[in-house]
Amino acid sequence: MRKLSLFNISKLYEMISDNKQLYLPVDNGAGQAGYKKWEYGMTMSQALNTVRSAKDFFFPQTENLVDFKMNGKNIEIIDTRSEAEDFVLFGVRACDARSFSILDKVFLSDPVDSFYKSRREHGTVITLSCTRPEETCFCTAFGIDPSNPEGDISSWIEDGDIYFEAITDKGAVLMDSFQSILDEADESAVETQKTETRKIMAKLPLADFNLDGFGDAALLEKFNSPKWAELSRTCLGCGTCTFVCPTCQCYDICDFDTGHEVKRFRCWDSCMYSDFTKMAHGNPRVTQMEKFRQRFMHKLVYFPANNNGEYGCVGCGRCLAKCPISMNIAKVAKKLGDN
C-alpha cells in the first residue's frame, strides 16, 4: 500500500492525464456530481456518488454501430469502429465497480459485444472507498463492501492522505506510472477506516434489506403475485430509474438518415417505455404493470436465474433518490419478499 498527500492530488491527476484521458466526479452547476474529463484546476466532488452511473464509459447512452450509404439498389456497409482511447476512471464507488462485472456478464458473454469489450480493455478503474454512506445505500445486501471497493486500483482517503493499492495487473501498470510521487504507507489507517465504515453500514435504515425468497425458484410465484398491480399503479412510465441505474443495460438500435448516409446507432432503452416491446402485431406487455414487473423481475429473478444467483442490482440507491414517485427496488423487494 502506498499513499499520497491530498495536497498533491492534482499532481497525480496531471501525471495520469499526460498519456490517458482522466475522468472523475466533479460538481456540476445543478449541485450534483457527474463524471467529467479532468482539466487543470478541477477538483473531485464531495458528493457520495454521481447522478449518472459510471456505466456510461463502457456502455454510452448513444453510440454509432455502423454506417450505410444508399445508392439506388445498392447499399454500402461502412464499419466505423475505431479502437477506444486509453482512459482512467477515478473515484468510482464500490457499487459502480461491481456494476461493471454485472455488465460484463451480459456484454462479454458469447457473442462478445466488441464495442463494450474495446472500452473495457482500454479503461482502468480507480475506486474510492465510502466513509459516509447515505440512507439510500444498501450495497451490503449484495455482498459489496463499500469500505474495500473492487477495481483495478482501490483507494482510501483518510486524514489528508489518499492510499492506493493495485488490485489487478492493469492497475499495477497504471500505478507504476505515478509511483514516483507515492510514499510507502502502512495499512493501519485504512484498516481503522474500514472498521468504522462497516459499523456505519450496519446502522443504515436499509441495513436489514434482504432478498430472501427471490431467485430462480420463485419465478412463477413472484411473477404472478397480485402485489404488482398495487406497486405499479402510480408508476409514470418514465425511464429515470433505468437511466440512472448502473446495471440497466437494455438498448435499442435505431437508424438515422443524415441526408447523405444512414447511421445505425444504439441507445439506452427503458423497459418502462410504452414502445419497448411494441411490434407490428401487438404488444405482450400492454399495461404499465407488465413493464414495471419486467424491470424488477429482471433484476431480482431473471438475472440471477441466468447468472448463478447473482442479482442485477448493486444497491447504489440512485433509483431510491431519483424516482419521481419514489417507487423503487427497496419497496418492491420488501413488499414481495418473505419478510
Place this chain on the structure above:
Amino acid sequence: MQEIMKQRASVLLQEGKVDRVLGWQAGVFVYDITPSVFTNAEDLDHGFVYNDFCGNNLSKYLVKESRKEGKVAVFLKPCDTYSFNQLIKENRILRDKVYVIGIECGGKADIEKIKADGIRGVTGITGEDDTYIVDTIYGSTQVSKSRVLLERCMNCKSKKHVVYDELIGDDGEVQVTDRFDMVEKLEKMSADERFEFWRGELSRCIRCNACRNVCPACTCEKCVFDNDDSGVAGKASADTFEENMYHIIRAFHVAGRCTDCGECSRVCPQNIPLHLLNRKGIKDINEYFGAFQAGEDCEAISPMTAFTKEDVEPGTLHTKGGN
C-alpha cells in the same frame, strides 16, 4: 392535518360516497412518498401520509382513475387544482367521477436542497415553524424551511383552490410572485449567453422523459416522440440537437396549457430548470395575447386556440428586446 384527512377519507369510503381515495403513501424514509390509491380504512391507517414532502401533483392520475368504475376522491393542493381544472377543460377528466378535497399547503420541501449542504444519511425530519430538525445517522442539524422549498413553492403562484368539492383547512389568495424574474434575466442576456446557458443545462438531459410523463399537460395517448408513424419521433439523446428539440417542442406543446405546477423541474433527475422554458411561454402569452393563467377558469378561451385580428406579428419580435 394528516389525521383529519385520513379521517375524512375513511368516512367517505365508509359512507360509500367514493370507492377509492387518491392520496400519498409513506415510504421507507420520511421523504420518499408515493402517490397511491386507497380503497379501505385499513390501508389508510397503514400508510396514508401528508407532510411537507407530498409534492406529487395527483391530478394527472385522474385521467385514468376517473375512467375506471366508481367514484374517486382526491386530495389536491391549491396549485394542483389549476392542473385539475385545465384537464377538465380539455375533457381529460370526467368531473362527475371525482370528488375533490382541497387541502391547505404551506409549501413543499425539496429533499435534494436539504441534502445540498452535505447532509447525509437522513433518518428523520421534523418541522417546527420555519425550521426543520434533520436527524441523520451522523447526528442532527437544523435547516431553515424557506431555504429548502421546491422552486415552485418559493414562487408560489396561488394558495387559492380554483376548484373543490370540500375544503380541509383554509382557502388562500392568489399570490403576487416574481416567478418571471429569471426569465427576464435570461431575456436580457445576449443570444450567445443564452445559448451557453441552455446548452449547459440541456446537455445534462438523459431523455428519461420524467418531465413529460409527470406533466399534467402531457396527456397525449401517444406522444409524438414515441410515435414512429409521426416520422419525427426520436427517443435518443443522439445529438445535442435532439436534446434541444425535445425540450423546445415540449415547451411549445404545453404553451397556453401549462399551469406552472413545476412538476417537471421537481422530477428532473438532472435538476434542469425546465420551469424556465414553460414560464417563457406563459410570459410571452401574457405579454402578447393578454394575461392568462391556465387552469384558473375552465370556461376561459385558451390563447393558443384563439386569435384576434390585431395579433402581434411574429416579425415585430425581431426588433424587440435585448441583443
Place this chain on the structure above:
Amino acid sequence: MQINETSEISKFKPVIVAFCCNWCSYAGADLAGNNRLNYPADVKIIRLPCSCRVNPMFILRAFQKGADGVIICGCHPGDCHYTTGNYYARRRMTILFSMLDYLGIDRGRTRVEWVSAAEGAKFAATMNDFAETVIKLGPNKRLGDLRCRK
C-alpha cells in the same frame, strides 16, 4: 482579417427552407418565376395547404438537417383560404420563434411573411432580403445536427 471575413461570407451559400401555403405564397413564388424575378436558388420551397399546417417539428427538423434559415409564408391575415388558418399560425409562430430566440437561436434565422398570389415581386424581395440576413449570420451551428454535416 477583414478581407478574409468578407470572402468567407461571400463563399457561404445558405440553405433556406421556405414553407409556402398553397393558395397565396406558393402562387406568389410561381408568379415571381413567371416574371423572371431573381431570388436565391438556395431557397427550397415546401408547399403546404396552409401556413397553419406548419408543425413546429418541421421547422426544427429543417434546422437539424442543415437549413440555415426557415421562413414561413402564408396568405395575408384575413385572406386565408380556410378563413382563419393563418391567424392561428401567427400566434403559434410568435410563441415558437420567441422560444427559439430564448434558447439563443438567432432571430434572423426565422421569419414569417404574408405574400399573396399577386405579389411575385414581394416574394422575390422577401427571399432576397431573408437570404441576405442569413448570409450575414453565417452557417447555422446552434440548431444543426453534427451527424448531418458532411
Place this chain on the structure above:
Amino acid sequence: MIEETLIPKLGRVTDVRIDTPDVKTFRVVSPDGGKCFEHIPGQCAMLSIPGIGEAMFSITSSPTNTEYMEFSIKKCGCLTNWLHLMEPGQAIAIRGPYGNGFPVETDFRGKDLLFVAGGIGLAPLRSVINYVRHYRANYGTVDIVYGSRSKEDLVDYNEIIEEWSREEGVNVHLTIDRAQENWDGHVGFVPNYVKELGFDVNKTVIICGPPIMIKFTLAGLQELGFEKKQVYTTMELKMKCGVGKCGRCNIGGKYVCKDGPVFRCDQLDEMPNEY
C-alpha cells in the same frame, strides 16, 4: 477488429415470388453468390433496410439448399411494407443466424412428425419440412396440416401441391376457413381439423401459427392423448439485437432470440405467461 454480430453483412435479393395477396417470398444471396451464412432449420435472420428498420424473420429455405436463402414475409408494418416494394437486384443488410432452431438431428430423428401450421405460420416450418424431405430416410412419416383464411392465402401453395403432396410418406391436409369456389378440400379451422383427423399419439408435433390457433390446437392434441413435451413451437417477440443483450424479447429469464425461438410446450409452462 473482431467480428461484431451487430454489424450486418450485405445480401442481394435475386428473386421475389408473390405467394398470397400479402405474402411474398424473397430469395437472398450474398454479393459473391451463395448463401450469406449457414443455418439450421428454425433459425432466424435479421433483415434490414437502412433508414427503414430492422426485424427478425425466420429463414424459410432449408439448409440443404446450398444456393440461396428464402424468407416468406407478410406485409404488416413499416419495414415489411418496404420489403414488399422491393424488386430483384435490391441490396439488403442481413445478419444472423440467430436462435436455437429445431432439434432436427436429435429429438426429431427417427420420429413420425406432424406439422401444424396456420397462415404465415408455415414460414418457419417450411425449412424443417424440406430438411426432413431431403433426409427422408432419417425420419418416419410426415403429416402436414395447414390452414389459412382462403385458398389464396395458402403460402407456398404450388410447392405443397407439386412437391410435398406427391412425395411418398408425406401426407398433406389442407384446410381453409370459409368455403369458396374452386376449392374442394376441407373447410374449417385448423384445431378442429386436427381433432377430426385424429392422429397417432406417438408423433412429434411441430406447430406454428397465430397464438389463438396454437392454444386451441394444443388443447385438441391433449384431448387426443398427446403430451406437451411432444409438441414444439416457435415464438416471436420484438427483437433488436438478436443475441440476448438488448433485453426485450425475454419471457421470464429466457430470451426468445437466443434461448428460443423454438420451445417445447412443456418448457413454456415453466415460463411466465407474457407472450
